[in-house]
Amino acid sequence: MAPTQGPRAPLEFGGPLGAAALLLLLPATMFHLLLAARSGPARLLGPPASLPGLEVLWSPRALLLWLAWLGLQAALYLLPARKVAEGQELKDKSRLRYPINGFQALVLTALLVGLGMSAGLPLGALPEMLLPLAFVATLTAFIFSLFLYMKAQVAPVSALAPGGNSGNPIYDFFLGRELNPRICFFDFKYFCELRPGLIGWGVTACCLMVKAVQNLKLIAGVLINLALLMKEAELRGSPSLAMWLVNGFQLLYVGDALWHEEAVLTTMDITHDGFGFMLAFGDMAWVPFTYSLQAQFLLHHPQPLGLPMASVICLINATGYYIFRGANSQKNTFRKNPSDPRVAGLETISTATGRKLLVSGWWGMVRHPNYLGDLIMALAWSLPCGVSHLLPYFYLLYFTALLVHREARDERQCLQKYGLAWQEYCRRVPYRIMPYIY
Numbered sequence: 001m002a003p004t005q006g007p008r009a010p011l012e013f014g015g016p017l018g019a020a021a022l023l024l025l026l027p028a029t030m031f032h033l034l035l036a037a038r039s040g041p042a043r044l045l046g047p048p049a050s051l052p053g054l055e056v057l058w059s060p061r062a063l064l065l066w067l068a069w070l071g072l073q074a075a076l077y078l079l080p081a082r083k084v085a086e087g088q089e090l091k092d093k094s095r096l097r098y099p100i101n102g103f104q105a106l107v108l109t110a111l112l113v114g115l116g117m118s119a120g121l122p123l124g125a126l127p128e129m130l131l132p133l134a135f136v137a138t139l140t141a142f143i144f145s146l147f148l149y150m151k152a153q154v155a156p157v158s159a160l161a162p163g164g165n166s167g168n169p170i171y172d173f174f175l176g177r178e179l180n181p182r183i184c185f186f187d188f189k190y191f192c193e194l195r196p197g198l199i200g201w202g203v204t205a206c207c208l209m210v211k212a213v214q215n216l217k218l219i220a221g222v223l224i225n226l227a228l229l230m231k232e233a234e235l236r237g238s239p240s241l242a243m244w245l246v247n248g249f250q251l252l253y254v255g256d257a258l259w260h261e262e263a264v265l266t267t268m269d270i271t272h273d274g275f276g277f278m279l280a281f282g283d284m285a286w287v288p289f290t291y292s293l294q295a296q297f298l299l300h301h302p303q304p305l306g307l308p309m310a311s312v313i314c315l316i317n318a319t320g321y322y323i324f325r326g327a328n329s330q331k332n333t334f335r336k337n338p339s340d341p342r343v344a345g346l347e348t349i350s351t352a353t354g355r356k357l358l359v360s361g362w363w364g365m366v367r368h369p370n371y372l373g374d375l376i377m378a379l380a381w382s383l384p385c386g387v388s389h390l391l392p393y394f395y396l397l398y399f400t401a402l403l404v405h406r407e408a409r410d411e412r413q414c415l416q417k418y419g420l421a422w423q424e425y426c427r428r429v430p431y432r433i434m435p436y437i438y
């Protein structure tokens, strides 16, 4: 049996009690949001109008659809990739290999959905199935996390994550014990991080953008955002401007993540966190069902949006994307090749590890410019929903909390890695996310 990491490892997320609370709170919040979005008052705070019974939540059709979706994404993952990338060095000095074919999976999914629609697949019914789908996604996440927990019992010590091995079963189940659980070439965490949830959230908006004007029926999506847009077209003749904006922005975000798939290999989720309930539920249920909240809200609560306001919102999203992409690409280019002409002129600090830290360019403005850009985009995704309700701003609120917490975790890890050099970086770049504010 794989040993635990011992009592000295610092516990995160409030330890076992915090983990136990989150195990219940996260699914409860997701269902609350799903119910609130379709209710008349659409209240973020306060109890939902009615609680659904098991007959509303459980549907064999939803289970079949969900398993077919997972199967499709797994099959696309196994297709030949345009590139195979190496991950960061592991404890045993080895590096894992990962297929880079996420964008290909997105395009193929969009094509298959388009074909399915033209063959009469009733995808317009999807918004009515959101509750049972979220239910089976949550069940799957629980069962899958249990499998991951058991699998870690027989994993070698070198395969365990730095956190998630405290010996407390609830905490370890939540955080995840094994760093990169795989069967042969199939890496469960890498697969889940980008494929079923993220593609499910946004993908089909791409065929929608191309085809919607000519034949809305043809491009109705199996995927949540698009299906909501389709439903709105069905109910009101055509999708509203607000719905177009939300879908367009989120499609850009999903497409960007898959286009830059290799960058995920350096995120703390892949390099540091174990794969347990937090990420399994986050990737498979939380992302598709709560990140599409604005589109769900707009379906049930249409909002007027004039062209001048829409232009301002587009500008906000473009600004956020410019910062987000600029900062992420600058760091990725620098980490791949510090003498690349695009980054060679930037000022740096040397560290004892031999790696350098950027102190000018995007990374000289604040210590997490990419988070700032991401938050500005989050604002732009909510603004099309107007200001009459707080509910569509949930993503912005949750995401601010997530990124503030994530930033603190990352700083702790960087301080450990880079010591004095990191302190020097913090002195020279004093703000974390928002210049002069935070």
Ligand SMILES: NC(=O)C1=CN([C@@H]2O[C@H](COP(=O)(O)OP(=O)(O)OC[C@H]3O[C@@H](n4cnc5c(N)ncnc54)[C@H](OP(=O)(O)O)[C@@H]3O)[C@@H](O)[C@H]2O)C=CC1
Pocket: 266, 267, 268, 269, 324, 328, 331, 334, 335, 355, 356, 357, 358, 359, 363, 367, 368, 370, 371, 374, 406, 410, 413, 414
């Ligand atoms: N939509 C969502 O739900 C979420 C989105 N995201 C987004 O994903 C993207 C990735 O975020 P995340 O994984 O948190 O981490 P980051 O991309 O911010 O990476 C942090 C790492 O960058 C390196 N680094 C930090 N400062 C510098 C510097 N000055 N110069 C060079 N390298 C530096 C360090 O690693 P090292 O030195 O080892 O290279 C550090 O650990 C972000 O854009 C974020 O907004 C993230 C979480 C959730």
Ligand SMILES: CC(C)CCC[C@@H](C)[C@H]1CC=C2C3=C(CC[C@@]21C)[C@@]1(C)CC[C@H](O)C[C@@H]1CC3
Pocket: 026, 193, 194, 198, 253, 256, 257, 264, 267, 269, 278, 279, 281, 282, 283, 286, 287
């Ligand atoms: C359920 C909990 C509250 C926390 C779940 C967290 C996960 C939803 C996120 C952890 C890191 C993520 C990243 C992304 C999506 C959300 C999760 C999985 C991206 C793939 C989003 C697109 C970006 O371009 C890259 C991100 C990497 C981290």
